[in-house]
Amino acid sequence: MILSEEEIDRTLRHGPWPPAVTLDPSNRVSGNANAIALGEVLFSDPVLSKDGAMSCSSCHQPGRDFTDGVARAEGRKTLDRNTQALWNLAGQRWFGWSGDSDSLWAQNLTPLLNPAEMGHDAHSVQSAFLESAHRPEYEVLFGDLSLESALETTVNVSKVLAAYIETLRSGKTSFDHFRDALAQGDMKMAAQYPEPAQRGLQIFIGRGNCAFCHSGPAFTNGEFHDAAVPYLLKQGRVDPGRAEGIDRLLGSPFTLNGDFTDDPRKSGAWAVRNVRFQHGNFGIFRVPTLRRAARTSPYMHDGSLPDLAAVVQHYDKIDMERLHSDGEAILRPLGLSDQDAENLEAFLKTLSDD
Template identity: 65%
Template structure:
C-alpha cells in the first residue's frame, strides 16, 4: 500500500474514533489496518488462462464439470475426480490421505480457488492447472486411464459432439492432444471454484472505506486473532495476499516419512516431475504463443533444501477441509495451531530456512487465533 493510502486509512480511523464510541470496537492500529487491506479485495479479478484456449468458455466449463463427476474417466469406471475432491467438503475429503485404487501418500488438497495458484499440487509438479488436471487421470494409483482410451471415449459416445465443438473432431488429434484437451476442459471448470466473501472480507472492505461502525461488527476475538496473525504469530509471512498464501514451498516441521524406509521428497520430487514434464508453460501444448509464465520453469533449480518442503495452502475455506498438512496428520484447526504453538525446531528439515519458531500463545490467544481463522471460512458452504 502506498503512502497516500496509508494516510487516508489513518485519517478515517482517527475521524471515526472522534465521531462516536462504536469505533472503539475496532482494535487494529493504523499499521495493522494497512496490512489487513493487503489481504483483499476478494474475490480477485482473474482473467482467462492464456495457456488454455477454452479457459472461461461456458461450454468448456460445463463439459469440464461433467467430466469431473464422470467415473468413466477412470480405467474401469469406478473412480471420478469427485470421489476424492468432494464438493460438500470444499472439494477435498475427510480422510488423512487420499484413497484412489490404493491408499495414496498425501492428503487430498482442496480445489477451491485453485485458479489463483502459481504452482499446483503439494509439491508443485505442474506450473499450470490443465497439466495438473491430467496427472491423476494417468496415475496408476488413481484414475489409471490412458490417452488412447480417452481418445476413443471422445470419438464414440455422449461426449463426441461436445468435444468436437470445442476442439475439433478427436479423430484429427493425436491421443496425447485429446488427453490435454480433456485436461483443459477440466481446468476451465476448476477455475470457477471460488470461495465467497466472509465476515473477514466484510471487515476488511469496511476498513478500506473508513466505515468503522460497520467494521466494528467483526467480533473482537477475531480481531485479536488477526493481530496475532499479523504480529506475534507472523503467520502472514507465508499466508500472504488475498488468497492467504504466497504460493511457494516451506518446511512446516511435519515429518516426511510415509512409512519406515520411505519418505516423501516434497518439492524436491515435484521439481523433478516438473522439469521432466512436456506439459509445462514452456512446452508445446500451451495455447499461449508468447509462453507467458514459462520463465519460472526455465529458471527453477532443484536443491537439497527442497526436501521436506510443501506448498503453502490457502487459508480460505480451511474450516471445511480438515484434516490438514500434506499428510493429513493434523485432524482439526486446533491441532494446527497447537503444532505451530509448540513446534519442535529439531523437526525442521530444510537447512537454513529459519522461518518458524514456537508461538508460545496463551489459551486465550489460541482461541482468538482460531476465531480469526474460522472467519476466513464462514461464507456459504459449497453445494454438493
C-alpha cells in the same frame, strides 16, 4: 477497534476479495461457457477412470468442499498425500503439494494418468471419448476427435476440466467485510467483526508471523516452505516433497514452456525455466490457501492434523528439530495462552464463513 494503524495496514494487504477474473492464456478454452459446462459434467463422470470405477469427485467431493475428509486420499490404493480442496486455483503459479505442474490443466493430467488413481493412458482416454456420449460437446470445442493424436485428446480433456475448476471461487467472508470497512474508514461497520477474531488477526499478522507464508488476498504465497511436519511415510519411505516435484516438473512435456500450451508468447514459462533444485527443497510443500480451510479438515500434506485447534497447537509448540538446518528459520514456538489459541482459531474461521 483494537487494531493499531500498522495492523490495519497489514490487514488491508489481504484484500480486496474476490480478485478480478482472468483467463488462462495457456488454455484456449479457459472461460469458454461450453467448456465449463462439459468440464462440470466430466468432473463427476467415471469415464475419466480407465475402469469406470471412479471420477474426480470421488476424492474431490463437492459436498465436502472438494475434499474427501480423510487423512490421505484413497485411489486404487491409499496415496501418500491429503486431498487438497479446489477453491481459488485460477491464477496460481504452482499446483499440487509439491508443484509438479505450472498450470491447472497440466495438474489435471497427474491423477488422470496415474495408475494409482484414474489409471488412464493417452490411448485409453481417446478410446473412451470416441465411444462417449460427450463426444459431440467435445468436438464443438476441438473439432473431429478422430483426427487428433491420443495425446492431444488427453490434454484437451484436462483443459476442459481446468475451465470448470477455474470457476470454483469462494465468496466474501466476514473477514472481507471487516477489511473492506477498514479500507473505507467505516469504523462502525468494522466494529461488527468479533473481538476474538480481531485478537486472532493480531497474532496472525504479528508475533505469529503466519502472514509470511499465508500472504495476500488468497492467504497463500503459493510457494514452498518447511512446516516441521514429518515426511516419513513409513519405515524406509519418505515423501521428498518439492524435491520430487521439481524433478517431475523439469521432466514434463506439459509445462508452460512446452508444446501443449496455447499461449504463443509462453508468457508464464519464466518460472519453470528458472526453477533449480536445492537441498532445502527436500520435504517442503506448497502453502495452501486458508480460505474455506475451516471446512476442509484434516490438514497438512499428510492429513496428520485433524482440526484447526490441532494446527494452531502444532505451530504454537513447533518441533524445531524437524526444521531444515539450512532452511528459512522463520518458525518459532509461539507461546500462546489458551485464550490466544482460541482467538487465532476464531480468526481462521472467519476466512471460511462465506
